[in-house]
Amino acid sequence: METxxxxxxxxxxxxxxSSKRRxxxxxxxxxxxxxxxxxxxxxxxxxxxxTEAKQAARRKAQAVWIRNTLLDLGPTFIKVGQxxxxxxxxxxxxxxxxxxxxxxxxxxxxxxxxEKTIEQELGKKIxxxxxxxxxxxxxxxxxxxxxxxxxHSGESVVVKVQRPGLKKLFEIxxxxxxxxxRYFQSHPKWGRGRDWIGIYEECCRILWEExxxxxxxxxxxxxxxxxxxxxxxxxxxxxxxxxxxRVLTLEYLPGIKISQYEALEAAGLDRKVLxxxxxxxxxxxxxxxxxxxxxxxxxxxxxxxxGALIFYDFGMMGQIKSNIREGLMQTLFGIAQKDGDRVxxxxxxxxxxxxxxxxxxxxxxxxxxxxxxxxxxxxxxxxAAISDDLYEIAYNQPFRFPATFxxxxxxFSTLExxxxxxDPEFNFMEVAQPYAMQLMTNMNGSDSNSFLNELSRQxxxxxxxxFGLPRRLEDTLEKLERGDMRLRVRSIESExxxxxxxxxxxxxxxxxxxxxxxxxxxxxxxxxxxxxxxLAGLIAxxxxxxxxxxxxxxxxxxxxx
Numbered sequence: 080m081e082t083x084x085x086x087x088x089x090x091x092x093x094x095x096x097s098s099k100r101r102x103x104x105x106x107x108x109x110x111x112x113x114x115x116x117x118x119x120x121x122x123x124x125x126x127x128x129x130t131e132a133k134q135a136a137r138r139k140a141q142a143v144w145i146r147n148t149l150l151d152l153g154p155t156f157i158k159v160g161q162x163x164x165x166x167x168x169x170x171x172x173x174x175x176x177x178x179x180x181x182x183x184x185x186x187x188x189x190x191x192x193x194e195k196t197i198e199q200e201l202g203k204k205i206x207x208x209x210x211x212x213x214x215x216x217x218x219x220x221x222x223x224x225x226x227x228x229x230x231h232s233g234e235s236v237v238v239k240v241q242r243p244g245l246k247k248l249f250e251i252x253x254x255x256x257x258x259x260x261r262y263f264q265s266h267p268k269w270g271r272g273r274d275w276i277g278i279y280e281e282c283c284r285i286l287w288e289e290x291x292x293x294x295x296x297x298x299x300x301x302x303x304x305x306x307x308x309x310x311x312x313x314x315x316x317x318x319x320x321x322x323x324x325r326v327l328t329l330e331y332l333p334g335i336k337i338s339q340y341e342a343l344e345a346a347g348l349d350r351k352v353l354x355x356x357x358x359x360x361x362x363x364x365x366x367x368x369x370x371x372x373x374x375x376x377x378x379x380x381x382x383x384x385x386g387a388l389i390f391y392d393f394g395m396m397g398q399i400k401s402n403i404r405e406g407l408m409q410t411l412f413g414i415a416q417k418d419g420d421r422v423x424x425x426x427x428x429x430x431x432x433x434x435x436x437x438x439x440x441x442x443x444x445x446x447x448x449x450x451x452x453x454x455x456x457x458x459x460x461x462x463a464a465i466s467d468d469l470y471e472i473a474y475n476q477p478f479r480f481p482a483t484f485x486x487x488x489x490x491f492s493t494l495e496x497x498x499x500x501x502d503p504e505f506n507f508m509e510v511a512q513p514y515a516m517q518l519m520t521n522m523n524g525s526d527s528n529s530f531l532n533e534l535s536r537q538x539x540x541x542x543x544x545x546f547g548l549p550r551r552l553e554d555t556l557e558k559l560e561r562g563d564m565r566l567r568v569r570s571i572e573s574e575x576x577x578x579x580x581x582x583x584x585x586x587x588x589x590x591x592x593x594x595x596x597x598x599x600x601x602x603x604x605x606x607x608x609x610x611x612x613x614l615a616g617l618i619a620x621x622x623x624x625x626x627x628x629x630x631x632x633x634x635x636x637x638x639x640x
Contacts, residue, residue, distance in 0.1 A: 098251045105156075105255050108148050115141050135173070142177035149181065154221035154245060155252035157181055158289065159282055161374075187219035192243045193226065200323035208321060212238070222290055222394070227331060235331035236318060245290060253283055289394040292327035298393035299329065305368045312360055313389045334381030334389045337497055348386050351505070354498035358510040360388055361494055365487065369399035375490050377497055397487070419446030582633055589626040593619050 119137060122129040149160040163170065164178035193214075198204055205212050209228040216224040223241040230236055260279035263269050288294055296317040303314035313332055321328035335342045337357065343350055357380065364371035372379070373395040381389040413421030423442050491507060498505035596619035603612035 101251050102255055104152065105252070105259070108152065109259055112141075112145065115144075138171055138173040139177075142171075142173040145174065146177045146181060149178075150185075153185075153248065154242070155249055155256075155286065157221045158286055159256070162282055162285060185219060185221050187216050187224050188242060190214040193224075193240050196240050196243060197238070197326055200326045201321060209236075209238075228328075230318070230321075234318075236321075236328050237315075237331050238321070239292065239327040239329065241290065241292065241325040249286060249290070253286070256282075285395070291324055293322060293324050295392075295394045296322050296327055298396045301370055302372070302390065302393055302396070305364070305370060306360075309363075311356055311387050313383060313387045315389075315391070332381075332383070332389050334383045336377055337380045337382055337388075338377035338500060340500060343382060343501075346382075346384065348382060350501040353382060353386070353388070354501040354505040355510055356388055357494055357501075358498060358505075358507050361490060362511055365399060371397045371399070371487070371490070373397040373490065376493055380497075399487075417446075417449045419443075419449055422449070579633065582629060586626060586629050586633075589622055589629065592622050593626065596622070 118124045119134070119141070125133050125137075146160065149156040160178045160181045164175050164181070170178075194205055197208070201208060208230075210231045210233070212228040213226055216226050217237065218225050221242070222245065223239055226238045226240065228236050228238050257279060260275040264275040296319065299314060299317050303316065306312040306314060315330040315332050318328040318330070335346060335348075337343075337353065340350065343353065361371065361375065372390060372393070374392065375390075379390065379392045381391070383389055413419075413425055419442050422445050426445075495505075495507040498507060596615045600612045600615035600619065603609075603615060
């Protein structure tokens, strides 16, 4: 990824940066993006003619431009871009791929501002709170930066300090984004089938949660409690006496970044064991508590000297409720049985698909994926390949993957990539298989393969369908009464005859035009208007070519049917 910034980058952090200038910067980006999207569909904008390869290259270039511009626009748009990287139902794959690369590394702010923020938030100066405090940060991001310190009790800690003026910047940006969301919602093309206001509200909620460091501290405590029985997972302790909405003090747990493979080997750590433990830790988060780290990129996971995994940064966490887990299991069962109807219904229940009048295309897309992409055994599947297939199907369809679902899929793909870097033979699905089988066994009983359990399962399924039948009939009748249900009947033979009849009428029109222009050319030629006669003759010849092509097409249709 490019780490350089343009001349206008980082100017959002100036003390005197006005809301009017911010308005101009943001809307300039939106209008330029709209122009690029409009030009994308214009064949004349491609030198030498439009091709699929040229369109793909342009999409890639546009995606890189969007990512770099969001970096220039600062924290709000970096975070919004990261959230949009989960919305494969709205954006093409190239955009999603580039937005997922957004890393919020920006230049650090000065130590004077750090001192001022800590004194405002904690009510004391740095020397009163800490025995020592390093003025140079360990890391800087768009929302804040981290400094190493030592408490008067002798404990080593890290102090996370929020960037000055961040709340004011969010308020300005979100107000402008609200107007943009309203514009897109009412747009005749981009507003159709999209809940831009709902997306805006979801972004607001996640952004405000992430800049509340007290919320991050609570998340860290919850995450730490969930792994208290496992010595191979470490989570930094929160020092609540030194915490506020803009300052968070955590235990200092140094480690080797999990993507620094050579350093891990030099420390004598087993890379294969680390790859499996990383996948196991995430599966335990999902299946045991449902509380999981929503951003497990390599920068947020390290390894201690004794081989334990260390998790950092708990600002963005996900929660899977029990009913959602049951719905996901219904989806899993449908996939295992290659039952497209069951998968579609479970996705509707989960809110992943918006029901429309004609669900046929969606059902066919899902069934096609089940028939063509699920032929390999479970343990040989690739998470990245499955998620790519899902996102490809979802784009421009009535799919709406919830943020939780896409966070999980992206985390799985990230962990699979990290695992393969640690161990080229690593297979995430192979690690996940025992957990999936355990979950399926828990839902179906201790012996899910027995004949009696299978028979009882089928009986329950039939009885559920039978009991639900009256309600379904009643719903169908109500829809018929309201006029919400449309009945479409297709007759291929009738359609063929009507199409043939229309082409014959068009051929008759062409013949009349040819006759008229031929007669006119003859009269003009007799009266010595040679050039006018030539023009009429050329028109008659051009229409004759069109008529011949129409007759050939009619002949081809006759042979086909």
